[in-house]
Amino acid sequence: MTNPVLSIDNLQTHFFTRAGVVKAVDNISLSVNAGEILGLVGESGSGKSITGFSILGLVDEPGRIVGGSIKLSGEELIGKPEAALRRIRGGRASMIFQDPMMTLNPVLRIETQMIEAIRAHEKVPRREAWQRARDGLAQVGIPSPEERLKCYPHELSGGMRQRVAIAIAFLNRPEFIVADEPTTALDVTIQSQILAEAQKLCRENRTAMIWITHDLSVVAGLADTIAVMYAGRIVENGPAEAVLRSPRHPYTSGLIKSVPGEHLVGQRLFQIPGMTPSLLKLGEACAFKERCAYQDDACSAAPPISMEGGRACRCFHPLRADTAAQSGGAAKESAP
Amino acid sequence: MLAFLIRRIGQSAVVVLLMATIVFFGVNLVGDPVHMLVSPEADQAEIARVIQQFGLDRPIVEQYWLFLKGAVQGNLGTSFIFGQPAVGLILERLPATMELAVCALVLAVFFGIPLGVYSGIKPKSRVSQVIMAASIFGFSLPTFWVGIMLIMFFSVQLQLLPSTGRGEVGSFLGIDSSLFTLDGLKHIILPATNLALLKMSMVIRLSRAGTREVMQQDYIKFARAKGLSFGRIVWAHLLKNIMIPVITVLGLEFGSLIAFSVVTESIFAWPGMGKLLIDSVLQLDRPVIVAYLMIVVFLFVAINLVVDVIYSLLDPRVSLTGAKS
Ligand SMILES: Nc1ncnc2c1ncn2[C@@H]1O[C@H](COP(=O)(O)OP(=O)(O)O)[C@@H](O)[C@H]1O
Ligand SMILES: [Mg+2]
DSSP states (O other): OOOOSSEEEEEEEEEEEETTEEEEEEEEEEEOOOTTTTEEETTTTHHOOOHHHHHHTTTOTEEEEEEEEETTTTOOOOOOOOOHHHHBBTEEEEEEEEHHHHOTTTTTTTHHHHHHHHTTOOOOOOOHHHHHHHHHHHHOOSHHHHHHOOOOGSSOOHHHHHHHHEEEEEEEEOSHHHHHHSTTSSSSSHHHHHHHHOOOOHHHHHEEEEEEESSSHHHHHOOOOEEETTTEEEEEEEHHHHHHHHHHHHHHHHHHHHHGHHHHHHHHOOOOOOOOOOOOOOOOOOOTGBBBBBOOOOSSOOEEEEEETTEEEOOOOOOEEEESSSTTBBBBOOOO | OOHHHHHHHHHHHHHHHHHHHHHHHHHTTSOOOHHHHOTTTOOOOHHHHHHHHTTTTTTHHHHHHHHHHHHTTTTOOTTTTSBBBBHHOOOOOOOHHHHHHHHHHHHHHHHHHHHHHHHHHHTSHHHHHHHHHHHHHHSSSSHHHHHHHHIIIIIISOOSSSSSSSOOOOOOOOOOEEGSSSSHHHHHHHHHHHHHHHHHHHHHHHHHHHHHHHSHHHHHHHHTTTOOOOHIIIIIIIIOOOOOOOHHHEEEEEEEHHHHTTHHHHEEEEEEHHHHHHHHHHHHOOOHHHHHHHHHHHHHHHHHHHHHHHHHHTTTTOOOSSOOO
């Protein structure tokens, strides 16, 4: 077995708010190998972005990493001084954000924003940095990159801007990238182009990647492994194909069924009943209990993690392959 | 750019004309200048002679027309008191006021922006709280009172700085200014500080609010995710964004610095336009008042135009060719 590029163990990131402690990330463990993509899936508010920010050491007040370990190629990141973290950010580990309209500084030219990203890590002459920036843009499929470098962000479309952000993330050939829902704000056609380009870059550069999304259909063709996050915890984790084919956690199963597909034309879409619980009020009990068709008294305790064939699931009543395949078996049907 | 300038100059001309009308009729409704011009013992003939000499006997509309015609030629009448062209009287004193206003603006920017940015980045620190408290005082204490306190403390108690006049005036590159002599510099410190305090408080508030807003933006977090140093983030990413509102407001405030340096000039006996205005108001020297107001309007309009141009240079999203995007 190869050593993972990124391995997270029992990471806990909490927000200390006036209303109480919000356990946005509560004991999660993950690992990603070189050249592989892990799809981190969950409804909004489940703690996906905070997981990404935790890895780069970008959690802001009132949030704080309170426990666990994050290792980049074996090197512990938690507790590193800010100066050391700064060198890692954008160098060995970088991030792509959700909204391309907001991630580029409106008053600086693209070239300024790319060149500074290179020169923050390597003291190369401007000219050389400029050439690397241009090549970076060409790599993500931007036509006439020399002209684009002169542009201000508002002169580019959303898809172009996200390509620029992706190019920036890859500029210093990082070992690891977190992509935080980078296609959510884009049109479907542009979304698939960008997915394909990011996937290609990741494979070519042997970058380990976490691709965050709330949309299972996005990661279906993209990810090697899938981790499903719910209320700050990972409830299921395993090879992408296996998780999608036979989900073991009732929540995963519900998510899969709520993806619109061709076979459902004319039918009402499935929807997981209820809402995500407030992260303030979570106790030991399974956070999905109230929304789950399989819940019973046992679910009031902390669910154990069951491992089976390289897959992990945090549930008292994991689905077997045959039950999960039956339609309507996994979660309560939503009321009309 | 050219089309923009032409359009803006046209708009400015309309503003100036409107102001000219308001100023002229407004001032003509105040008091009777004849009584100021002739001695109380003067007879009817003497009064008639003065009225005739200054054109006060013509119908008001005709006076207005003559005023406009003169104004276009840069002639806004002759001072009743000094017997000199009013515009010349004011322009003579313009450099003194300008140097005071520029110094105040420079002080406001050089102290206000760093203090505001600091307190925006570290809103909870003790130092920031002190800065904010001080800026509240800067806003709420009346200028004349602060001026008097400055004189009491620095001139009377400590005897460090002079409190009246412009001091020795030096000449450099054909410009006469008290900034070019040590004595002149000593004279300008107190009045410039006095005039600057209010604007400095404003700059502190603006840059603090801007800093807090900008620092929350995704592009700042993205800049951090790129591994930029904190200094680079503040210098390249933050400052350029907060300068846009600061420059806009300061540009407009510069006009008011010139116009309302009246109080400071009176307290420190600074021989500028403001002091001339006060003297003219007291003596009902209508042409000087009118000329003063017109010059101030003109300055405001010109400064506005310059601010718009600077604004478009700072913010790439604004283009002067078409409408603002
Ligand atoms: N600044 C904050 N203060 C308090 N709670 C926060 C803050 N930021 C995030 N959280 C909490 O963390 C949870 C996870 O947020 P996030 O990771 O952004 O979710 P998502 O999965 O949609 O990316 C949110 O539901 C919220 O309760
Ligand atoms: Mg998110």
